[in-house]
Amino acid sequence: MTTRPRPGRRRWPARPDGIAFGSDYNPEQWPETTWLEDVRLMGEAGVNLVTVGVFAWARLQPRPDTWDFGWLDRVLDLLASNDIAVDLATATASPPPWFSLLHPESLPVNAGGTRLGIGSRQHICPSSPAFRDAAAVLVEQLATRYRTHPAVVMWHIGNEYGDHVQQCFCDVSAADFRAWLRRRHLTLDALNEAWTTDVWSGRLGDWAEVMPPREAPAPLNPALLVDWRRFSSDALLACYENERAILARMTPDLPVTTNFMRLNDGIDHRSWAASLDLVSVDLYPDPADPASIAEAALNHDLMRSLGDGRPWLLMEQARSAVDWRPVNMPKRPEQMRALSLAAVGRGADGIMFFQWRGSRGGPEAFHSVLLPVGGTATRGWRATVALGGELRLLAEVTGSRVPAEAALIVDWESWWALDTVGHPSDRLRYRDQVLGWYRPLHAANLAVDIRGPGEDLSAYRLVVAPNLFLVDPGAARGLGRFVEDGGVLVVGPYSGVVDPDHHVRDGHYPGLLRDLIGVHWEEVWPIQDGDVGVRFASGRTARARIWRDALDLDGATAVASYADGELEGWPAITRHAVGRGEAWYLGCVLDEIGMAGLLEDVWRTAGVAPVAEVPPGVEVSRRVGDAAEYLFFVNHATSERTISPPGPGLEMLTGTRVGREVDLHLPSSGVAILRLPRRPV
Ligand code: GAL
Numbered sequence: 001m002t003t004r005p006r007p008g009r010r011r012w013p014a015r016p017d018g019i020a021f022g023s024d025y026n027p028e029q030w031p032e033t034t035w036l037e038d039v040r041l042m043g044e045a046g047v048n049l050v051t052v053g054v055f056a057w058a059r060l061q062p063r064p065d066t067w068d069f070g071w072l073d074r075v076l077d078l079l080a081s082n083d084i085a086v087d088l089a090t091a092t093a094s095p096p097p098w099f100s101l102l103h104p105e106s107l108p109v110n111a112g113g114t115r116l117g118i119g120s121r122q123h124i125c126p127s128s129p130a131f132r133d134a135a136a137v138l139v140e141q142l143a144t145r146y147r148t149h150p151a152v153v154m155w156h157i158g159n160e161y162g163d164h165v166q167q168c169f170c171d172v173s174a175a176d177f178r179a180w181l182r183r184r185h186l187t188l189d190a191l192n193e194a195w196t197t198d199v200w201s202g203r204l205g206d207w208a209e210v211m212p213p214r215e216a217p218a219p220l221n222p223a224l225l226v227d228w229r230r231f232s233s234d235a236l237l238a239c240y241e242n243e244r245a246i247l248a249r250m251t252p253d254l255p256v257t258t259n260f261m262r263l264n265d266g267i268d269h270r271s272w273a274a275s276l277d278l279v280s281v282d283l284y285p286d287p288a289d290p291a292s293i294a295e296a297a298l299n300h301d302l303m304r305s306l307g308d309g310r311p312w313l314l315m316e317q318a319r320s321a322v323d324w325r326p327v328n329m330p331k332r333p334e335q336m337r338a339l340s341l342a343a344v345g346r347g348a349d350g351i352m353f354f355q356w357r358g359s360r361g362g363p364e365a366f367h368s369v370l371l372p373v374g375g376t377a378t379r380g381w382r383a384t385v386a387l388g389g390e391l392r393l394l395a396e397v398t399g400s401r402v403p404a405e406a407a408l409i410v411d412w413e414s415w416w417a418l419d420t421v422g423h424p425s426d427r428l429r430y431r432d433q434v435l436g437w438y439r440p441l442h443a444a445n446l447a448v449d450i451r452g453p454g455e456d457l458s459a460y461r462l463v464v465a466p467n468l469f470l471v472d473p474g475a476a477r478g479l480g481r482f483v484e485d486g487g488v489l490v491v492g493p494y495s496g497v498v499d500p501d502h503h504v505r506d507g508h509y510p511g512l513l514r515d516l517i518g519v520h521w522e523e524v525w526p527i528q529d530g531d532v533g534v535r536f537a538s539g540r541t542a543r544a545r546i547w548r549d550a551l552d553l554d555g556a557t558a559v560a561s562y563a564d565g566e567l568e569g570w571p572a573i574t575r576h577a578v579g580r581g582e583a584w585y586l587g588c589v590l591d592e593i594g595m596a597g598l599l600e601d602v603w604r605t606a607g608v609a610p611v612a613e614v615p616p617g618v619e620v621s622r623r624v625g626d627a628a629e630y631l632f633f634v635n636h637a638t639s640e641r642t643i644s645p646p647g648p649g650l651e652m653l654t655g656t657r658v659g660r661e662v663d664l665h666l667p668s669s670g671v672a673i674l675r676l677p678r679r680p681v
Contacts, residue, residue: 011255011277011278012255012277012278012310012311012349012399013049013085013087013153013154013254013255013278014153015048015049015085015153016048016049016085016153017048017395018048018391018392018394018395018398019344019349019350019351019391019392019394019395019397019398020048020049020085020313020349020350020351020352021045021046021047021048021049021350021351021352021387021388021391021392022042022047022048022049022050022051022084022352022353022356023047023050023051023316023352023353023354023355023356023369023370024050024051024054024316024352024353024354024355024356025038025050025051025052025355025356025357026052026054026055026056026355026356026357026359027052027071027075028053028056028059028071029359029360030357030360032071032074034357035074035075035078036078038356038357038371039078039079039082039084040082041371041376042082042084042356043082043084044376044385045370045381045384045385045388046385046388046389046391046392047084047356047370047388048083048084048085049084049085049086049087049153049350049352050079050084050085050086050087050356051086051087051088051089051156051315051352052072052075052076052079052086052087052088052089053072053088053089053090053091054089054091054093054156054159055091055093055094055121055159056072056089056091057091057092057093057094057095057096057099057138058094058096058097059071059072060072060091060138060141060142061096061138061141062096063098064098064099064102067141069141069145072146073145076088076146076149076151076152077151079151080149080150080151084151085151085152085153086149086151086152086153087153087154087155087156087257087315088142088146088152088154088155088156089155089156089157089159090135090138090139090142090155090156090157090158090243090247091138091142092135092138092139092157092158092239092243093121093122093158093159093160094121094122094123094159095123095124095131095134097118097119099130099131099134100118100123101118103128103130103131103134105125105128105130105170105172106124106125106128106130106131107123107124107125108123108124108125108126108165108168108170109125109168109169109170109173110169111167111169111212111213111214111215112214112215113169113214113215115170116165120164120363121164122159122160122163122164122165123165124165124239125165125168125170125172125173126165126168126173126232126235126236126238126239127168127170127172127173127175127176127177127235128172129172131239132238132239132242135239135242135243136242136243136246139243139246139247140246140250143246143247143250143251144250147250147251147254152254153254153255154254154255154256154257154277154278155247155251155254155255155256155257156257156258156259156280156315157240157243157244157247157256157257157258158239158240158243158258159258159259160259160260160261160282161236161237161239161240161258161266161267161272162233162236162261162264162266162267163261163266166232166236166266166267167212167228167229167232168232168235169212169213169214173212173235174210174211174212176231176235177210177212177228177231178207178208178210180231180234180235181207181210181227181231182207184227184230188204188205188206188207191204191210192204193501194223194227194501194502194503195221195223195224195227195501195502196221196223196502196503197221199221200221202221212228213225213228219421219422220421222417222420222421222422222502223501223502223503225416225420226413226416226417226420226470226502229265229412229416230268230413230416233266233267233268233271233272233412234271236266236267237267237271237272237275240258240272240275241275244256244275255277255278256276256277257276257277257278257279257280257313257315258272258276258280259280259281259282259315259316260272260279260280260281260282260303260306261281261282262281262282262283262284262295262299263295263298263299263302263410263431263434265412265415265416265419265430265431267412268412268413269302269306269412270306270412270452271412273306273307276306276307278307278310278311278312278313279303279304279306279307279310279312279313280303280312280313280314280315280350281299281303281312281313281314281315282315282316282317282354283296283299283314283316283317283343284316284317284318284322285339286325286329287320287321287329287330287331287332287335288327288329290636291435291439293339293342293619293636294435294438294439294442294443295435296339296342296343297342297346297438297442297619298434298435298438298442298450300312300342300343300346300347300348301346301404301408301448301449301450302410302450303347303348304346304347304402304449305407305449305450305451306450309347309401309402309449310401311347311348311349311350311398311399311400312347312348312349312350313348313349313350313352314340314343314348314350314351314352315350315352316352316353316354317339317340317351317352317353317354318331318353318354318367318368319331319336319353319368319369319370319380319383319384320336320368320380321366321367321368322367322368323363323364323365323366323367328366330368331368332669333379333380333382333383333386334667334668334669334670335669336383336387337383337386337387337390337669337671338634338635338636338669338670338671340387340391341390341632341634341671341673342619342621342632342634342671344391344394344397344632345619345620345621345622345623345630345632345634345673346402346621346632347401347402347623349397349398349399351387351391353369353370354367354369355367355369355370356369356370356371357369357370357371358371358372358373368380370384371384390653393652393653394652394673396625396628396675397623397625397630397673399625400623400624400625400626400629400630401623401624401625402447402621402622402623402624403447403622403624404447404448404449404460405447405459405460405461405462405606405608406441406446406447406448406449406460406461406462406463406464406603406606406608407448407449407450407451407457407460407462407463407464408434408437408438408441408448408449408450408451408463408464408465408466409450409451409452409453409463409464409465409466409468410434410450410451410452411452411453411468411470413470413500414430414453414467414468414469414470414471415430415431417469417470417498417502418430418467418469418470418494423494424494424524424526424547425524425526425528425546425547427526427546427547428467428493428494428546428547428589430466430467430469433466433467433492433589434466434467436466436589436592436595437464437466437492437595437599439592439595440592440595440596440599440600441464441599442619443596443616444596444599444600444603444610445610445611445612445614445618445619445620445621446599446603446608446609446610446611447611447621447622451463452475453465453468453471453472453475453478453479454472454474454475454478455478456478457478457479457482457487458482458485460482460487461486461487461488461606461607461608462487462488462489462490462602462603462606462608463479463482463487463488463489463490464489464490464492464599464602465479465489465490465491465492465495466492467492467493467494467495468491468492468495468496468510468513469494469495469497469498470497470498470499470500470502471495471496471498471499471511471512471513472499472500473499473512476496476512476513476516479513479516479583480515480516480578482581483516483578483579483581483582483583484578484579484580484581485579485580485581486579486580486581487581487606488581488582488584488602488605488606489516489581489582489583489584490583490584490585490586490598490599490602491510491513491517491583491584491585491586492586493547493548493549493586493587493588493589494524494547494549495510495513495585496509496510496511496512496513496514496517497509497510497511498511499511499512508520508521508522509521509522509549510585514554516576516578516583517556517574517576517583517585518553518554518555518556518574518576518578518583518585519551519552519553519554519556519571519574519576519585519587520551520552520554521549521550521551521552521587522550522552523550524547524548524549524550525548525550525566525567526546526547526548527544527545527546527547527548527565527588530545531543531544531545531591532544532548532562532563532564532565532567533562533563533564533565534560534561534562534563534572534573534588534590534594535560535561535562535563536559536560536573536597537558537559537560540597541563541594542560542590542591542593542594542595542597542598543590543591543594544562544572544588544589544590544591544594545588545589545590545591546588546589547587547588547589548562548565548567548570548572548587548588549587549588550567550570550587551570551571551572551574551585551587552571553571553574555576556571556574556575556576556583556585557574557575557576558571558572558573558574559571559573559574559575559584559601560572560573560598571587572586572587572588573585573586573587573598574587582605584602586598611631612631612646614633614641614643615637615641615642615643616637617635617636617637617638617641618633618634618635618636618637618641618643618666619632619633619634619636620632620633620634624678625678626678627678628675628676628677628678629675629676629677629678629679630652630673630674630675630676631646631649631673631674631676632671632672632673633664633666633671633672633673633674634669634670634671635666635667635668635669635670635671636669637668638668639668640665640666640667640668640670641665641666641670642663642664642665642666643663643664643666643672644660644663644664645658645659645660645662645663645664645674646660646674646676647659647660647676647677648660648676649674649675649676649677650674650675651664651672651673651674652673652674652675653671653672653673658674
């Protein structure tokens with residue numbers, strides 16, 4: 001387990017002023033004669049920050065004992081003299097071929113025992129000492145050379161940790177796993193106890209018998225799997241920390257980040273977040289999928305929350321199409337603008353892209369870029385320039401915060417544990433649950449933070465937890481305190497089932513949450529196909545799918561019951577008054593309308609209100625600064641929407657004054673940003 005740095009190291013780069021706008025810039029792929037044109041056009045588009053060198057290791061260290069920084073000196077000087085700030089990559093995301101051939105044991109091995117080859121990227125065993133040592137040498141070289149370079153304002157460590165290799169099953173990783181387990185469990189007896197190894201004759205007599213969860217004839221031990229996921233996240237984090245420690249020592253004034261990917265189960269983002277000075281993320285919502293809009297917003301909220309509410313950086317997105325889906329649909333320029341400004345509305349102080357200029361060949365030649373292959377006489381370039389111009393108008397928004405009175409719980413340990421095998425149904429998937437609960441909150445424009453179950457929740461009135469399959473005693477106590485102090489908590493199905501060692505507690509489910517929730521269940525009755533009816537006490541109806549915890553009341557009252565099926569008449573949704581608050585439990589998966597209705601019931605009970613009343617399809621978010629506040633309206637609907645401004649203010653993109661009496665007409669993908677006098681948060 002990695003030690004975490006002090007919180008409070010969190011910082012934003014000193015430059016650029018205003019909203020950061022730019023992209024990955026890979027000048028090593030182009031002749032130097034192109035660079036002058038690059039910086040000239042960056043100036044034309046308003047680019048003020050570029051990420052340089054992400055995949056440049058082979059150029060910087062062409063042989064084990066040969067270094068070549070001349071080209072990077074020239075690029076950085078050119079960018080500095082054109083007032084373009086640089087997020088300098090540590091270039092460790094993809095080792096050069098010579099390195100992997102010199103250290104073949106540093107190549108990752110998959111669960112089936114196949115060692116992966118070179119020729120692509122991220123071909124690294126996270127536990128490899130050879131890789132970590134070579135990365136440290138490279139980072140020291142870069143930090144020594146560029147620590148005072150006027151262009152460099154921040155560091156970018158690695159790239160998308162866990163994107164291609166989340167886990168490595170080689171012998172080096174096995175040894176590292178054993179060392180990690182010794183730190184966590186201390187003795188072999190404790191490990192045997194934690195993993196319940198007497199099941200299927202798995203008792204371990206020696207640490208050397210501990211193996212990674214390689215391909216096996218039958219299901220693997222879920223406790224092993226969960227520890228393995230914890231370890232794998234920590235092994236990647238140790239790679240990041242290896243580099244961060246050098247930078248913290250050598251360039252203490254430069255903030256450090258690494259680019260997270262959209263909500264995924266590869267790493268425990270929360271345990272990583274404390275090591276980032278600023279949170280950054282790569283987001284590639286599918287422009288052809290309307291559901292990707294809410295998912296993008298969820299990611300915005302997650303990144304803001306991982307940074308404890310501080311502004312975050314959208315490090316990469318696509319101007320138009322990507323090149324890695326089976327079918328890569330382009331993004332309309334208006335869509336690109338809308339998604340970019342929506343990110344600013346949810347707390348981003350920087351909008352960046354992959355990448356500035358297209359590769360001339362290689363696997364990413366057909367990915368959209370800021371400067372299309374057709375040059376400046378293109379729709380794509382016009383969209384780039386237009387966005388740069390609009391972001392300049394929003395400089396004063398930087399640093400403002402996004403207030404939220406509701407939180408949604410995402411917990412990677414529950415995710416890893418729920419997505420193992422041996423459950424009553426394999427259809428209750430963690431990510432689906434999170435999205436299924438987030439979507440109606442997004443549609444209702446309720447501001448939500450994304451928190452962990454063990455975090456301080458006292459700032460919120462409402463906390464919703466789509467699933468708490470794995471609960472530790474501290475988190476259970478924290479949730480109890482939150483409710484006793486007047487909060488409204490809603491917990492989703494199949495919660496409170498195991499502890500951090502994946503042990504089932506004696507007594508009924510939901511284990512540690514039972515007193516708080518006021519229900520118990522003995523059995524789960526999955527819904528195999530189709531759905532069953534749910535009737536609320538109010539007379540409203542909904543449909544339940546996938547899951548039913550067969551609930552018995554222990555002090556809670558039923559809010560809704562099953563209207564048909566094997567559990568007809570049994571409680572489906574309950575509420576339980578505890579202290580000054582209430583704990584609600586949903587024992588099934590509701591259809592989208594049912595979920596929206598339930599969540600509206602609870603946010604009204606908790607006294608939380610949407611950011612503003614707007615027509616369906618319009619996303620509205622609120623940032624609050626010292627002197628003013630900003631309402632971002634983004635019309636994701638396919639036709640025009642009309643919005644009544646909540647008060648007199650300035651529409652910042654057009655510079656027009658608006659008042660309550662003048663409606664705003666937003667076309668599809670249209671955006672309006674109102675500056676209003678600050679109201680109390
Ligand atoms: C990201 C990656 C970039 C680029 C991009 C293409 O995942 O960080 O290097 O490959 O995808 O969409």
